[in-house]
Amino acid sequence: MMHVCFNGQMIAENTPVFNADNRGFRYGDGVFETIKVSKERIPLIDFHFERLITSLQLLKIQHSYTKELLVQWIMRLCQLNQCKDSARVRLAAFRNAIGHAEIIIEAQPVKSIDIQTWSQGFSLTIYPYARKSRDVFANLKTANFLPYVMAGFYAVEKGFDDCIVLNDDNKICDSSKANIFMIRDNEFYTPALHQGCINGVMRRYLIDALKELNYVVHQEEIVEEDLVSADELFLTNAVKGIMPVNTFKGKQYNNSITSGIYERLIIPLFA
Template sequence: MSSVLFHDGQFFRDDKMLVGAGSRGLRYGDGVFETMKVNRGTIQLGSQHMDRLFAALQLLEFDCPGFFTSGYLLDKIKVLATRNGHASLGRIRLMVYRGNGGLYDPENHYPHHIIQSWALPPANHQWNENGMLLGIHRKAQKAADVLANCKTNNYLPYVMGALEAKRQKWNDALLMNTSGRVCEATIANIFLIQDRRLVTPSLPEGPVAGIMRQYLVRKITEYGYDLSEQPVTEEQLLGADEVFLTNSSYGIRWVGEIGAKKYTSHLTRAIYQEIIQPLFLSPSA
């Protein structure tokens, strides 16, 4: 069965051509996106995703009409996921982009939007028994600027990291910021554990302000774990006892190796069982 997508108020076949050569989204990456999970008919942490999206749209000076609200987008996501048969467990990508025009003369600042959905396998909700293999990408670095915490459509550092990860047969690549410190992975935030103390790069260091990261930082504190948001050096990374990645799709994935360094997963697994599994069972938490 073919899938459909939602674009600017209408449903189309997912192979529909939607933008032309004059699109600022195509020319300049002028826009932002959100990747979300539909779980048991609920958009997991949906309100947090909408808060991040609309903060980014305000930063990028989009002109949102009255109907373009969190409620409108969340409703269309659910309708699309249901139509495509992805409402039980699916991945959503919502992209908002500016329309036609040159750099200094956009036609307008209307938030054109595309919503797509895909099915996720049951393994998405399962603990990864085999630790991930990561490497460090050093060619493209992440600037810790005003855009760094947003998921913008200008994604080239992550593209470069993903190309190297595929070439090197890594599961993901770690990006460094322009100060030479650990920033994040291409599709996830990163946490370290040393002597049962958790550390994650602080937002001024340039990582995307991940929704699962935000959720976990809050929950970890509630559960009494010791957590610090701070700059993270490569030396700290390679000296850690455990490393794990987080994103909205898979929750937590523990890392088994980075280069010659091997990691354990004892505390990471406890955090998964205590915090992430309950979220999967009650996605609106």
């Protein structure tokens, strides 16, 4: 039997944990983190915890959590669910009736990435039916994730692996499940946070790591034509690390630089 963690208590995953008047359910009044556990550790825990606490503060949700406490809950849950070697963890925090945070944590086993499948790359398209705002909440992973949910459905419906979400100025924001990078003339580009993208922990890690390797990384406005003219494209998230893009708007991309970055920065991170 799989378990979940509710406010530190380990319970069966089919146990009811909140009422119909729950604010997270009613209003999307909360945030979440998607976390990779690898070899009994959380590689990017500092970034995850900082983003979680910053988000709760911005939403004025009171809490008393420490990083050490949350790590303890996550690892206990992974041990119960027999996935402490490789797991996808979802930590959701929502506002209760008196304004304090409550937390639900899920943990499921995740398979190691198959390099042969990975190297084939991902296909992308544009989601045409929504535009992401660039307000003060745009960089948060909130429980109100509707544009990304619908973009994900659209990708499946149209036969693509993922779908790009545009902001309210028709610039590139991110994808339904990842941040996006492009490579041109051996320099890296990614939408700036003021363009409305999620402040992804893998995005943050990669920007810092690339700069340490003396690569130039630009954070700026990016349009569809920039992606088409790029040498390489790739997606990033906390669970899969880097995902190379093989096709967008009819263009085929190679992933020679992306593959090298994956081997140099992602494989050791999860080792």
